[in-house]
Amino acid sequence: MATIKVHGVPMSTATMRVLAALYEKDLQFELIPVDMRAGAHKQEPYLSLNPFGQIPALEDGDLSLFESRAITQYIAEEYSEKGEKLLCPGCKKVKATTNVWIQVEGQQFDPNASKLAFERVFKGMFGMTTDPAAVQELEGKLQKVLDIYEARLSKSEFLACDCFTLADLHHLPAIHYLMGTDSKVLFDSRPKVSEWVKKITARPAWAKVIDLQKQ
């Protein structure tokens, strides 16, 4: 009984973030496509699901949510007993550490990685030209973040603790796109980061998200 509906498209990084969480939890859901090219996301009825006119949005029965990282956290907590654990079991302090790295992805990693993916991947899809100066600047910033990740992953198997959590999952869409570009060297050249990328992208739930793109 699919009470969960996701409004979005498989190509969108934020939609992929939510799909990954749903697959990790083995949850049934319906993916309702949003016609971005027609600007459906900027008009009603979509706007009543997300007044910022961005995808994805999620409905679970009566509850309506947007912002991918709020949705994944809802999924992880509401369905904590199902499928894979996406939050470290343990006391509040472990949860707080997970939250630190969830914030880090949102505040430090994603602003740079998303812009870089836009330059290297999406601009081409939309018939625009990559700006090499922007790529250089963004790679410079991303390298500094990845140096910090390298140090962190030398002390911890995953970012927040020794198990895979939302803090790792949230990175998957941007990493997926960047690993198909010359920017992959930033990840490959850092041993611990490289190992972590291989582990998180090899997860079966992630493979299902990629499969959706192929359909």
Place this chain on the structure above:
Amino acid sequence: MGGIKVFGHPASTATRRVLIALYEKNVDFEFVHVELKDGEHKKEPYILRNPFGKVPAFEDGDFKIFESRAITQYIAHEFSDKGNNLLSTGKDMAIIAMGIEIESHEFDPVGSKLVWEQVLKPLYGMTTDKTVVEEEEAKLAKVLDVYEHRLGESKYLAADHFTLVDLHTIPVIQYLLGTPTKKLFDERTHVSAWVADITSRPSAQKVL
């Protein structure tokens, strides 16, 4: 009991975010001043507390974290039975999570740029870029239109009581009220009333 320490700067919006949460919860803490103008935040020992070289950092006994919004959430949960309730229960927590993301990704980047251009640059002897201010104000207006609509339906952003979602906006709003950008808040009825309410809370007053 090692106690709570906040490492930061009293003028920093992110530091203030944490201080307001501690005041709301009536929790004792020690404030350790980090001298930003000497680059203290970019060097050891501070950088060991926050590898991104930003303020604030936080410790509760042996437990050390950074990122202001992770810290406020820790405070809200750890001291849930003290002071004012900053959270919701059950599924309503998802609304709080959503509000935290919106403030982080939609409000703060724009609000912070406006604070930088109009408040901080002049302090550092640099010139405000009027084009940037105009662009960012246009973006902020759109965000505030969403907030205006929301506050027409809900007393506070995420619930009918004050929560972290409202709290996180206070430091940036406080600065913007001292600039021409104040008009964007004043010209929206519900936003204007909400701003007056949240900035008059004793916790908000204490960080000024």
